[in-house]
Amino acid sequence: MDQNTKDFLKILVEDIHSTTIATLDEEKRPLTRVIDMMLWDEKGVYFLTAKGKAFYQQLMEQKYISLSSIKDKRSISLRGQVENIGNEKLDEIFEKNPYMQGIYPGDTRSALEVFRLFKATGEFFDISDPRNVTRGSIVIGEAQQKKHGYYVGDACIGCQMCASVCPQKCIDISTTPVVIDQNHCLHCGRCAEICPQQTIQKLDK
Ligand code: SF4
Numbered sequence: 001m002d003q004n005t006k007d008f009l010k011i012l013v014e015d016i017h018s019t020t021i022a023t024l025d026e027e028k029r030p031l032t033r034v035i036d037m038m039l040w041d042e043k044g045v046y047f048l049t050a051k052g053k054a055f056y057q058q059l060m061e062q063k064y065i066s067l068s069s070i071k072d073k074r075s076i077s078l079r080g081q082v083e084n085i086g087n088e089k090l091d092e093i094f095e096k097n098p099y100m101q102g103i104y105p106g107d108t109r110s111a112l113e114v115f116r117l118f119k120a121t122g123e124f125f126d127i128s129d130p131r132n133v134t135r136g137s138i139v140i141g142e143a144q145q146k147k148h149g150y151y152v153g154d155a156c157i158g159c160q161m162c163a164s165v166c167p168q169k170c171i172d173i174s175t176t177p178v179v180i181d182q183n184h185c186l187h188c189g190r191c192a193e194i195c196p197q198q199t200i201q202k203l204d205k
């Protein structure tokens, strides 16, 4: 796990905390609910749910989630595989998240089981400073992050038209081909649209 991922998971658990998780219902339609992220470590992110809930059944069957969260204009999204780890880490979760003791007092916590998101990719996106939007990628476990975003090809003639329409001014025009700074790109596509060489390519997730 790289340092960026660690930093972003810390923000997810300790700052944002509440997320929206999507699974599929019995008719294979997306279904979301708000779930708190309780812990993180080198092995992934941890959350819990009660065994009686439909969410629990969906996690056990589908073993895959998509998650989104936002606080103070900083968002994190993740998608990937989950595994049930039973009551491992349950006490640690209650210790680090004391409000859980109010919801499930005494031994009623035995209704809960813990899940770990252990193989996932995602993204951090920060628009708290609108003139300096920042993004970063997150990789948990052995997941492969696919290259995505806008990239300038070899046919670039250095005309700088792309830079003139870029809302974040994140295209380095000091070289040819020019270079898009992926950490600040909005993926808006304006540069690709105006490029006379049509050499800016969009790579999808
Ligand atoms: S608009 Fe196209 S050709 Fe012109 S600098 Fe940008 S990428 Fe290069």
Ligand code: SF4
Pocket (backbone or CB within 6 Å): 150, 162, 165, 166, 167, 168, 169, 170, 171, 180, 184, 185, 186, 187, 188, 189, 190, 191, 192
């Ligand atoms: S996609 Fe938008 S934000 Fe990104 S480099 Fe192109 S114009 Fe700028």
